[in-house]
Amino acid sequence: MVKTAWVFPGQGSQAIGMGSDLFARPAAQDRLQQAAQILGWSVPEICQSDDDKVSNTLYTQPCLYTVESLLVDELRQQGQQPDLVAGHSLGEYVALYAAGVFEFEAGLRLVQRRAELMSQASDGMMAALIGCDRDQLDQQLQERSDVVLANDNNAGQVVISGTPDGVNAVMAAIKSKRAIPLNVSGAFHSPMMADAAAAFQPLLDAVTFQSATVPVLSNVDPTPTVEGAVLKDRLIRQMTGSVRWREISLQLPDEGIERVVEVGPGKVLTGLIKRTCSGIALENVSSLADLAAE
Known part of the structure; x- marks a missing residue:
């Protein structure tokens, strides 16, 4: 078997219309209804809105998390499973979902609060x-x-x-x-987000992190681990810490990864990995058509 990593893009990869073919799937209906009850708005409506509401931080992060989670569910339905996962900024939440660290609902509530706090950041x-x-x-x-x-x-x-x-x-x-x-509201991934991180902490503390089913490379510490407590500590530090994606990319061949699948819209992460590591097969899954080709 080819040793495979799944990687998940973050804010900046969103696009109008993302997830459209997934939203019509019967298997997605319960998940989308669950998301609407938590968020108070419809993920498909925001993603397909022509006025680019999906690029508003308040909406971007929950929409990306939901769309990428649906793709994870579809890959699982095909019997696929990664050997390692990683996500870029917001994408780390999907990586943790994919690794079984928390359920979809818990992750979405975290992402919703994260998006609220980051959209309110006005300095920086x-x-x-x-x-x-x-x-x-x-x-x-x-x-x-x-x-x-x-x-x-x-x-x-x-x-x-x-x-x-x-x-x-x-x-x-x-x-x-x-x-x-960059057209962002604040100085994300810097000490200037300390107040937002402190406001986020109580919700994060309340979520139980299970041991991961596969190793996770975190943004603030790109060494693989499956320990729930360690993964939570790393996520706590993510809002004020640097996204060390170059080191994550370099870690992939060290872990024996031969194939990387970017799960989500766009091709940002596979593009970055291609420029950092040679010899790794790179694929992108952003739609049902891509899933059919898997």
Whole structure:
């Protein structure tokens, strides 16, 4: 058997119409009804709204979690099971669901609260740096206390997060092919999210984390574990900690992974892994048509 990892994208991979073919499946109806009761709105309606409501953080995260969970359920119905899982930021919640750490409902309630808190964050700024001088960036970050590395995606793509003055200063100080301010409400994955993380903690504390059925690589610590308590501790730190996706990618071949399936809309994660690791077969499952090809 080919050793396979499932990886789950986060915010930024959403698209109008995502999940449309899944929503019509009889097997999805109970799940979608359950989601509507928790959220107070319809995931299919938001995903298919032409005014791009799905890109509003308040809606994006619950919609991605629901769509990706439905894809997990379909893969399971086909008898498929990963040997390892990982998710990028919000995607880590789907990875934990896929690994049996918590049930769909518990995960959705966590994601709903996370989305509320992150959408309310009004301070701070984030920017993507493409093709930057990494040594120069590291030096800048060491010299400043108001900017951190939020997403270490691969050697050629990172995201910084912090105060607007700090982020703009770093963008101006280092060489990069492109520097792109991100359209987000706050400085996610930075210490500036400490208040949001503290508000999130009581709900997270109330959820029981089971031992994972397969190892999980977490954003803040990309070493594999199945221990529920460890996975919860890592998730607690995720809101203020960096997404260490480059290290997750490098860990895959070390764990003997030969095939990676990105479960969810878009091809962001397989693109990042392709630029970091050679020799791993990469696939994408975002629709029923993709599932039929599996």
